[in-house]
Amino acid sequence: MHYVDLDSYSRKWIFTHASMPVEENDLAQIRPFTQARSSQLWGEHISRQSPDADHFEKGDWAAEKKMWSEPVEWQQAWDEDEPALPQEILDFIDWEDNTTVYFCYEKYNLIETKWGVFKRNWKNFLFFDDGPILMGKKKTQVIWFQSNGNCTLGHRPK
Template identity: 55%
Template sequence: MSYLNLDEYNRKWIFTHPSMPIEEKYHSLIKPMTQSRSAQFWKENISSQSPDAERFSNQDWPSKTNSWFNEVSWMKEWESDDIEMPADVIEHIDWQDDVTVYFCYEKYNVIETKWSVFKANWKNFLFYDDGPILLGRRRKEALWFASDGTVKLGEKQ
């Protein structure tokens, strides 16, 4: 099995927090990968040696400056009552709603979902905002969120 049930996920609270619970219809569409599957995905798509964003080497594509061409704030939108993601992010990620996305917190913690589910619940995903990277299946565009309330817009190298 490559996925955990959301109830088994150690950070389930980010999707069930009383201040911002997600709708029940999304629960089965948010698929945390098992640790071994997460590690494999991380190694193949993010870094073969670094376990998290704080320890990227200069060999890892996210640490290369040519991977990123803009940085915008997400905090104002996150704190607002509006559910929309920042316009610059939506403009950068012009994907169909059914595109499979991977929200990569760190080597052993990757969540698979659909772009529509991420857009609808992005604030929940960012309850834990310590450097996660969003990638789309067979897509070059990437987002790298930082806990200072910014997100880098770029492309996977």
């Protein structure tokens, strides 16, 4: 089994918090991976050596500054009542709503969902903004969110 039941997920509260509850239909599509599966996917797609975004080093594609755009501000949109992701992000990502995405908090904590679910509930995912990376399955575009309220947009190697 590759998934943890959402009820058993340590960060379930970010999706059920009274101030920003996620609709049942979307909750059913938020699927945390087990630590073992998270580690496997992190190693295959992000880094074989670094456990989280704070520790990327030489040899990690994400450590290459040339991979990333200039910072895009996301914090202001998160703080406002407007539910949409910042337009720069929406302009960069051209995925269908049913595209499978991985939201990668760190090596042992990845969530699988759909791009449409993420777009509707992105503020919930970013309750923890300590360097998570969003990537699409079989896609090159990635978004790296930083806790300073910015994110960078890039393309990972295939």
